[in-house]
Amino acid sequence: MLKKISVEQLKPGMYVANITSKGISLHEHEREGRIKDQKTITALCKRGVRELYIDTTQGDDSPDAIPLEDSEKQLEAQIKGIVTQQKPKDKHTSFEQEFEKASKMHNEALDMVSHAMEAAKTGNIVDLDNIENMAENFMDSVERNQNALACLSRIRDKDSYLMEHSVNVAVLMSILGKHLQLERTYLHQCVTGALLHDIGKVLIPDTILHKPGKLTEDEFAIMKRHAPYSRKILEKNKGFPQVSINVAGQHHERLDGRGYPDGLKEDEISQEARMASVVDIYDAITADRVYHKGMPPSTALKRMLEWSGPHLDTKYVHAFIKAIGVYPVGSLVELDNGLAGIVVEENPGSIKPIIKVIYNIKKSIYVKVTTLDLSHKNCNERITKSLNPEDFGIKVQDFIL
Ligand SMILES: [Fe+2]
Structure with a gap:
């Protein structure tokens, strides 16, 4: 049986489950196996691990461990509590009215991101004006009725992941920013950065970028370079605001300093990058990829709640849950x-x-x-x-x- 346990309760003889393969992961690149000695536990503590899952059919049990089913129910209750704090809002435009406009906009954005990526790949200039206009269009559409774009971001094609992910992260950033009532110019810079946050991936070899399976440690080290590449591409193209550059360069930083590329901690990570991490992870783990199935939104929100604190900013995870709800339109x-x-x-x-x-x-x-x-x-x-x-x-x- 899979059970959740705090790292303090972990003892040699217990078997840490590789829950990634079961669609549940508390930590990136988690490894499965029996805990042989206290040294491993100390190393896990040092890595910032607070909770993990054990498999009691393969190792020792603990009286304090919580069965997976119960811990999932606790998370569900927590999410429902967060969602019901949300006050009903007036809808200015119906879903049907907005959907047609949003569909056109969504398609144009996919094309635009594709062109920007092609330009970056060939060392040409990325058209900032187009990207900024699109960011503005997204914010306006989300303001009118966020469900239209949110729904479109759930309809995706496995083969165009990079483009769709870039567009979706911008849509989700617009939704989060609207919920947080962020100042318009600032949010516009965040959404602009979100559209191109992964543009550095065009410089990652295709064999790694499109590898149908888990990356080796060496390959992952190369993949991590996409964040500084994204930052450099935006810096090279004159006119991108620093906020947009931060979204691109810092979206894989984590609050406990275990992110990349610079291992920034807490306040060293900009507000825009903390928000970008939340929306980036949500879109990534809910997406169907060639080699794995995406999590349903409600499962993704449970995982994100677990990651909030050491990895993700709790304030933005909660705000995001309120902003999109447990069962988003289109799910x-x-x-x-x-x-x-x-x-x-x-x-x-x-x-x-x-x-x-x-x-x-x-x-x-x-x-x-x-x-x-x-x-x-x-x-x-x-x-x-x-x-x-x-x-x-x-x-x-x-x-x-
Ligand atoms: Fe990324």
Whole structure:
């Protein structure tokens, strides 16, 4: 059985589970295995590890360890508590009205990021004006109705990860910034940086960038260079504000100093980079890649809550959870009656969104589409979990309008 344990409770003879492969990881590049001696535990403490998972079928148990199922429930309760602190807001524009504009904008942004990357690769100038205009368009769309772009960022193509990830990080940054009511010029610089935060990846060899599997330590060392490369590319292109450069150069720094490229700690990491880390990680772990499946949003938020503190800034993780909700628009959820539906509208401050019921999970068949407001007093159904649409061959884009 998998159990969660604090590092102080860890003893030789226990077996640390490689939970990455099970879609759960507290720490990057975590290794599985039996704890042989106290030295290993001391090393884990030094690395800033506070909690980890043990597998009691392969090693000793501890009376203080919490079964995975229980620790997941605790996290879910915490997330629900955070979400329900959110106050309902007025919607200025309907989802349908905004969606068409947002779709066009999203496609243009993909093209624009692709051109910027091509320019960076060939040593040419990146067009700052276009990128800045796009950042502004994103902020305006999110202001009108954030669900349109948020939903588009959930529809993705495994083969265009780099472009889609860049665009999505900018969308999510706009949503987080709106929630935090950031000053417009500052947020604009953050979103501009977000659009190009990974531009340095164009200088990473394709064999590493597109490797279908886990990178070796040497390969990972090369991959890490993308952050300083991103910074240098933006610095070389005159006109990029320092805030945008910080987003690009510091988005892999972690509060405990275990990030890269400079191992910056706490206040040494800019506010914009702390926000960028949160949105970058969320998009990365929810994305389906060629070699692994993305986590459903609700699972991703649980992991991010665990990472907040030593790695991610708790303030921004909480703000992000409030800003996008547990079941974002465009995500697929299972109901307790065995049916599945797509979230089409959030009820802010509630964990009960409006969904379009489309699928019977037990029978593996589509059902007549019906809309259900789970917050309605006469509605008895509740969400049991988030699902990955790909597991059921469901194309979300076919159902959202
Ligand atoms: Fe990155």
